[in-house]
Amino acid sequence: MYQYRFRFLFIMSFRYILPGLAILTLGRLALLWFVNTDIELDIRVQDLLRALWVGFRFDAKIVAIGFAPLILAGLLSLTSARFFQKITKISSWYATVIYALMILASAINVYYFLAYGNHLDVFLFGLFDDDSQAIMDTLWQSYPLLSGITATIIIAFFLGHTFCIKYNSYNSYNSNERYQSLSIRSHIMYCMAIAAFVVAYFIVARGSIGSLPLKRYHASVSELPLLNAAVPNAFMALDWARSDYQKQEILSSIEEKELREQMFAVLGKSTPFERTLNNDYLKNNPPHVVMTLMEGMGMNMLVEDNKETNDLLGRLRPYFQQEFVFTRFLASTSATIDSIVMMLFHSDIPTISHSTYSAKPLSDSAIEPYERAGYQTIFIYGGNAMWRNLSRYLPLQGFDHVYDENTIIDTFPAAKKSAGTWGVADEYTFKLAQKILEEASKPTFIYIMTVTNHSPFYVPDNYQAKPVAASPRLKSRVHGETVEVST
The missing domain is CATH 3.40.720.10 (Alkaline Phosphatase, subunit A)
Incomplete structure (x- = not known):
């Protein structure tokens, strides 16, 4: 019956996820251990705990995504004993591959940090763009590639075939279950449990239940660059590096003569620098x-300001009236x-x-x-x-x-x-x-x-709104449609 397979899949998913989380967490701790030479983290306990917590969320996200194909296949085969047995039969080998990738990537991330002072980033692609053969020769001579790969395979095999529930375990588990018919209520309960499992798994893979999924934006947790660099695991860092590499623009050099000609055409002179008159008071104070x-916000909005009907300046008004105000500015974009x-x-x-x-x-x-x-x-x-x-x-x-x-x-x-x-x-x-x-x-x-x-927009609770009214000019510029604005 599908309910027995679901119970087995539920337990199996935890047996897969926990070693994966342990690998990535140990990789982060190893980075902090090997790189942290002169920073006293004991006085940055709050930042350290925040780094470990956000890092753990990134790890859970990656582990969930890594095992998602296997878990999805198991869910789709709940109604078929034959296909479910095939899934469980290959599960330990699938886990071995995932664990091997995690161990290898974590080790590479630590060595990369030791060499370049950051987690895996866009420079990784730049290195291989320069001279791939020279890079490979350097890696082979400077790092324990052969022993590292061998150790990775052994550890991954041990984890994949020790901690995971395998095909023979499923047969034993299934043979001990007595067939019994389920009531409609029981079927409904099991369907709800399956749905809850899917939703929970999706949330873990998304990394957040807020409006934004867990991503690069959340990785800054401290003023210390080391802690920020330790937050993403190797897979997240590599994904960000890939994205940066694809989006970057290639800058071409320009001759100094051409640069000065362009400046003269735009500025009327060959240099953009200006020097004010000497001011001894400002120099000393x-x-x-x-x-x-x-x-x-800009002057394109502030021209709509009216103290009585559309107060946009608020407490800035006295300064706009008494201080030096330059209004002829335009944002570049x-x-x-x-x-x-x-x-x-x-x-x-x-x-x-x-x-x-x-x-x-x-x-x-x-x-x-x-x-x-x-x-x-x-x-x-x-x-x-x-x-x-x-x-x-x-x-x-x-x-x-x-x-x-x-x-x-x-x-x-x-x-x-x-x-x-x-x-x-x-x-x-x-x-x-x-x-x-x-x-x-x-x-x-x-x-x-x-x-x-x-x-x-999130308006602070203590904010007292001023009168607001949209002028005909403003209405004509909002998507070309007339809009109603209320206070």
Whole structure:
């Protein structure tokens, strides 16, 4: 009867998954053990636990996906004893292959980190693009390939044929079950159990029950690059590397003469640099500088501001009236990462932060003048800095510190309640910036990237809405249709 096969499959799935989880977890711990030479993790217990927990979720996702074909085949053959026996007969060999891949990939990930300071990334493909034969010769001479592969096969065979329930176990299990007819209620209960098993398995494979599946965005858990790099297992890291490699653009070199000609055509001069007059007061009293890029907001929206009927400025109004305000700005693009890259790095390549060029420092980034002036440079993002590889790319380009939602929540625990799809409420992002400025011992430059104004929108509970009214101009620009906006 199918109910006996389902019970067997249910137990078998756990016997498959647990060794897989153990392998990937041990791979992560091995990376931390071999790489961590001078970082005291005992003072970063909260970050370490967060890294291990998120890493465990990534491991469960990979193990579930890896055994999904076998589990699916078992579910489809529940009504056929003959086909179910065939599935159980090959299960231990299937598990052996999966375990071997997990062990081998985890070991490669550790060695890769020791060599390049990161988990498997897009540079892996760049290495093989250069000279595959030379790379293979280096690997053969520098790493224990033969002994490593041999040990992998032995361990995987042992796990696959020791911990997994095999064909003969199923025959013994099935022969001990007495056939008995089931009532309609029992059939319904078993069908519900099967459905619950499928749903639970899908959730584990998805990694999340929220609006976003578990992915790269969730992998930044700490200010320490080591902990962030230890979160993804080798398979997740390799998938991200493959995606980055496919999306990257190949940059071609340009002659200096052509570059100057292009600059002259656009700027009217052969260099983009400007120098202001000397100011002794600013030289002796360097001010803090805060640059905020507001998600989805610009003068194209603020022209709709009206204090009485459409209050968009709120508490910013006095500053717009009393301070220096430059209104003739236009975003290079409506995309978030494009805006950041164009503003900070003068590049129109949005994938530059997670491509084979992501390890190359740029000579003319917008942060460089602040570095030369002795400023402390900080990037604050209300979301997760693993997004677009910012946590690794920005320090390379001159930022001393990159703080994201993890730092914000650690500093202001109440921020966790405000977390939405893309991060914590901007209120706490600005609070962190204010705290940094109040405690700063040297001139500080802060670049802030907000998230609250990014859809889907989560309005803070303590926010008191101002009057809002859509003008005819605005209505005509919303998908070309008339819309009704209510307060």
